[in-house]
Amino acid sequence: MEQREIVVVGAGPAGSTAAIALSQQGHDVLLIDRQTFPRDKPCGDGMPVGVTEMVYDLGLKEVFDQADFYPIDRVCLVSPAGYIYEGKLRMGKQGSKAHVIPRLQFDALLQAQAVRAGAEFFQARVTAPIVENGQVHGVKAQGAAGLLEIRARLVLAADGATSVISRALQPQRPPDVHRAVALRAYMEDLEVRPHQVEFFLHREILPGYAWIFPMDAQKANIGLGMRLDKFRQQQLSLEQLLENFLALPFMKERIRGNGRLHDVATWQLNFGSQKRLQRAFDGALLLGDAGWLIDPLTGGGIENGMMSALLAAQTAHQALQQGDFSRRMLHGYERACQAALWPVMRRSYLIQRWVLRYPWLLDGLIKYARNHPHLTNIFLAKL
Ligand SMILES: Cc1cc2nc3c(=O)[nH]c(=O)nc-3n(C[C@H](O)[C@H](O)[C@H](O)COP(=O)(O)OP(=O)(O)OC[C@H]3O[C@@H](n4cnc5c(N)ncnc54)[C@H](O)[C@@H]3O)c2cc1C
Structure with a gap:
C-alpha cells in the first residue's frame, strides 16, 4: 500500500492545474487518470x-504561444427571431486572448506541465475513496496490475462530471435544473466567421444554445447543449436537435459539399447554480x-475549474503545513470558491431562468445589446 502526500484524481484542466501548483511548491503529488494523454474530452x-492568463501564470507562456492556437477576438449572438449582435472580446494580461483549442491538445499541455513540475502520473481508474471514521484517507484504484489502495493525506477530486469521489461523499444528486447535456462535433467544409465564436439562442433549446466555434478557415467545433429538465421534457435526441439546426436555411447555405461531421460525442455538465454545495470534506476537496x-x-x-484548482492548491498547502486535514481546516477552500465564483454564477443562473421564462425578451435584449457592448462580457466572461 502506497502512502502519498496528495492524490489528485483526474488530469483534466482542474486536476492538472492543481497538480502543477502543488508540485511547483515542492509537494509530493500523485496525479491519477483513467486515460493516457493526449485524450479527447467532449x-x-x-x-x-x-484561461490563457492562468496558463501563462503556470509557466506555459512560451510553449502556449509557440503552439499557435486559433485566437478568437469577436463574438456573435443570434436571438430566437434571428436578430444578430456582434461584439469584440477583451484582451487580457500580457496580450493574452481567448482561443478555440481542441481539448486533445490543451489538456495534454497541462498534464505534461504537471509531470515536468514534479507530479507523478499514474494511469488507473479510481473506483472509490478510502473512508475511515468519516475521513478520506486515499483512493481505491484499478490499474494495469489490478486493484490497489493508495493512501494520501489529502485527496483532490477533479474527476469530472461523473466523479466517483463526489458521488461517494455526496450521494444525493442535485435536481435536473442544475444539470445539462450537450453534444459536440467537429465539422469540415463549413463557412466560418474567422476568429469569431457564434451562439445561436434557438427557442427549441433555450435556455441552452447551439454554437459554432471556428478552428481554422474551414473547420469548426459545432454543437448544442440543453438544461437536463428541458431536455427530458421534449422527444428529440441531441443528434436530432443538431440535425434540425444544420437543416436551417442559413446553416445549409454555409455548408460546403457534404459538411462532414466527425468525432460526435455527448457528455454532461454540472452547473454551479446551487448556492451552498459542500466541496470540502474531512480529507478531500x-x-x-x-x-x-x-x-x-x-x-x-x-x-x-482551473480557478477552483488554484484555490484548492492554496488550501492544500496550508493544510499540509499545519498537518490538519479536517473539514474545519479545508472549509477555507469552500469559502474562497464561494467568494470568487458565486457572484457570477448567481447572475448567470438568474439570467438563465429569465431567458427560459421570457424567451421573447431575448430578441429585444439582443437588439439593445448592439448599443450596450458590456452585455457581451456578461455572456462571454466565462464563455
Ligand atoms: C459538449 C460540451 C461542451 C463544452 N464546452 C465548453 C467550452 O467551450 N468552454 C468551457 O470552458 N467549458 C466547456 N464545457 C465544460 C468543460 O468541458 C468542463 O467544465 C471541463 O472539462 C471541466 O474540467 P475538469 O478538469 O473539472 O474535468 P474533465 O475535463 O472532465 O476531466 C476529468 C478527468 O478525470 C478523469 N477521470 C474521470 N473519472 C475518473 C476515474 N474514476 N478515475 C480516474 N480518472 C478519472 C477523466 O479521464 C478526465 O481526464 C463543455 C462541456 C461539454 C459537455
Missing part, C-alpha cells in the same frame, strides 16, 4: 481569455466539474 473547446462549477448560462467550466 467540449466546445472555447477557452476564454482568463472537490474541484472543477466534480465540484459542480460550470457556469449555468454559458456552459463554460474550464476557467472556473
Whole structure:
C-alpha cells in the first residue's frame, strides 16, 4: 500500500492545474487518470481569455504561444427571431486572448506541465475513496496490475462530471435544473466567421444554445447543449436537435459539399447554480466539474475549474503545513470558491431562468445589446 502526500484524481484542466501548483511548491503529488494523454474530452473547446492568463501564470507562456492556437477576438449572438449582435472580446494580461483549442491538445499541455513540475502520473481508474471514521484517507484504484489502495493525506477530486469521489461523499444528486447535456462535433467544409465564436439562442433549446466555434478557415467545433429538465421534457435526441439546426436555411447555405461531421460525442455538465454545495470534506476537496462549477448560462467550466484548482492548491498547502486535514481546516477552500465564483454564477443562473421564462425578451435584449457592448462580457466572461 502506497502512502502519498496528495492524490489528485483526474488530469483534466482542474486536476492538472492543481497538480502543477502543488508540485511547483515542492509537494509530493500523485496525479491519477483513467486515460493516457493526449485524450479527447467532449467540449466546445472555447477557452476564454482568463484561461490563457492562468496558463501563462503556470509557466506555459512560451510553449502556449509557440503552439499557435486559433485566437478568437469577436463574438456573435443570434436571438430566437434571428436578430444578430456582434461584439469584440477583451484582451487580457500580457496580450493574452481567448482561443478555440481542441481539448486533445490543451489538456495534454497541462498534464505534461504537471509531470515536468514534479507530479507523478499514474494511469488507473479510481473506483472509490478510502473512508475511515468519516475521513478520506486515499483512493481505491484499478490499474494495469489490478486493484490497489493508495493512501494520501489529502485527496483532490477533479474527476469530472461523473466523479466517483463526489458521488461517494455526496450521494444525493442535485435536481435536473442544475444539470445539462450537450453534444459536440467537429465539422469540415463549413463557412466560418474567422476568429469569431457564434451562439445561436434557438427557442427549441433555450435556455441552452447551439454554437459554432471556428478552428481554422474551414473547420469548426459545432454543437448544442440543453438544461437536463428541458431536455427530458421534449422527444428529440441531441443528434436530432443538431440535425434540425444544420437543416436551417442559413446553416445549409454555409455548408460546403457534404459538411462532414466527425468525432460526435455527448457528455454532461454540472452547473454551479446551487448556492451552498459542500466541496470540502474531512480529507478531500472537490474541484472543477466534480465540484459542480460550470457556469449555468454559458456552459463554460474550464476557467472556473482551473480557478477552483488554484484555490484548492492554496488550501492544500496550508493544510499540509499545519498537518490538519479536517473539514474545519479545508472549509477555507469552500469559502474562497464561494467568494470568487458565486457572484457570477448567481447572475448567470438568474439570467438563465429569465431567458427560459421570457424567451421573447431575448430578441429585444439582443437588439439593445448592439448599443450596450458590456452585455457581451456578461455572456462571454466565462464563455
Ligand atoms: C459538449 C460540451 C461542451 C463544452 N464546452 C465548453 C467550452 O467551450 N468552454 C468551457 O470552458 N467549458 C466547456 N464545457 C465544460 C468543460 O468541458 C468542463 O467544465 C471541463 O472539462 C471541466 O474540467 P475538469 O478538469 O473539472 O474535468 P474533465 O475535463 O472532465 O476531466 C476529468 C478527468 O478525470 C478523469 N477521470 C474521470 N473519472 C475518473 C476515474 N474514476 N478515475 C480516474 N480518472 C478519472 C477523466 O479521464 C478526465 O481526464 C463543455 C462541456 C461539454 C459537455
